[in-house]
Amino acid sequence: MKSDINYHEQSHYYSTKFMRSSKAIGVLWGIFSICYTILVIVVFMQDQWIGDADNSKGPGNFGIWRWCTDSQDGQEICRGRLDDFGTILSPAFRAATVFTGLAVIISILCVVALVLFFMCRSSDVFKICGTMQFLSGICLAIGLLSFPAGWDNDEVRGVCGPMANNYNLGTCGIRWALVLAAIAFFDSIILGCLAFTLATKKLKFLSEPAYMNPSSMYHGEINPGFLGDNMSLAGSRKSGGLQPVMLMPHGPQETDRYSEYSHPATRSNQSPFRTGPQVQHNFQL
Numbered sequence: 001m002k003s004d005i006n007y008h009e010q011s012h013y014y015s016t017k018f019m020r021s022s023k024a025i026g027v028l029w030g031i032f033s034i035c036y037t038i039l040v041i042v043v044f045m046q047d048q049w050i051g052d053a054d055n056s057k058g059p060g061n062f063g064i065w066r067w068c069t070d071s072q073d074g075q076e077i078c079r080g081r082l083d084d085f086g087t088i089l090s091p092a093f094r095a096a097t098v099f100t101g102l103a104v105i106i107s108i109l110c111v112v113a114l115v116l117f118f119m120c121r122s123s124d125v126f127k128i129c130g131t132m133q134f135l136s137g138i139c140l141a142i143g144l145l146s147f148p149a150g151w152d153n154d155e156v157r158g159v160c161g162p163m164a165n166n167y168n169l170g171t172c173g174i175r176w177a178l179v180l181a182a183i184a185f186f187d188s189i190i191l192g193c194l195a196f197t198l199a200t201k202k203l204k205f206l207s208e209p210a211y212m213n214p215s216s217m218y219h220g221e222i223n224p225g226f227l228g229d230n231m232s233l234a235g236s237r238k239s240g241g242l243q244p245v246m247l248m249p250h251g252p253q254e255t256d257r258y259s260e261y262s263h264p265a266t267r268s269n270q271s272p273f274r275t276g277p278q279v280q281h282n283f284q285l
Contacts, residue, residue, distance in 0.1 A: 022198060026122070029194050030114055033129065036191060037107040039184045040140065044104050046177040047078065049147065052159050053173040060159035061175060062089075064096040064147055069159065092150030100143035100181075106136040123199040130195030137188030144181055
């Protein structure tokens with residue numbers, strides 16, 4: 001019995017501990033999901049994906065839809081607009097713009113979907129948001145793979161030299177926005193896996209510890225001889241659902257409730273169950 005109580009106490013303790021840990025991890029997941037959305041937005045708006053190096057042909061830097069070069073008088077000129085895809089340098093850059101933009105939109109929808117925690121089950125919300133984060137990461141990966149296919153453009157070669165070609169930067173170098181985009185991709189995969197882990201992780205909770213409900217430990221009839229002295233008789237009747245006649249209380253005043261056959265012969269005249277006159281039987285050998 002004591003081992004059963006210890007087992008249920010430990011189960012209840014670990015269940016409570018797991019619940020608190022899951023809530024803390026869920027809060028961190030929500031915070032990092034918001035950070036991921038901000039990260040993708042910054043990456044999408046920046047023109048610092050690639051740029052000139054020390055031995056480049058000229059100064060300049062390029063993003064997926066916007067690029068900047070220096071004019072002859074030394075002023076920086078930036079071109080490319082989102083509302084006019086014709087201003088984007090190449091089809092590869094346009095594809096990168098579309099898929100990276102989809103990654104931004106999906107990540108924003110994922111943040112908005114966090115409101116569903118107040119209306120739906122948390123497991124369903126984690127699954128929805130995890131799916132969105134996976135889709136956002138896939139779109140971002142396609143954008144990352146499409147962007148280098150446009151490095152053979154004349155504008156890019158005007159800065160990076162004639163050696164610049166598909167997936168070849170020539171004399172240019174990678175800037176911080178491209179590195180940040182790669183980090184954001186891995187971040188989306190990690191967040192998606194964590195969301196599905198939190199959604200599918202199930203734990204069997206004990207609604208009530210077994211030591212609070214002793215009747216759950218016993219099946220059938222209880223022998224009162226095995227009840228501890230510290231357990232009250234009334235509590236045993238209530239929890240075990242037993243008939244009062246089956247439970248034998250303690251105490252010298254109530255010993256007469258036993259059967260008259262269990263009493264010594266010297267106390268037979270004190271039994272309340274004998275109503276007639278005392279009959280003596282004398283036997284002679």
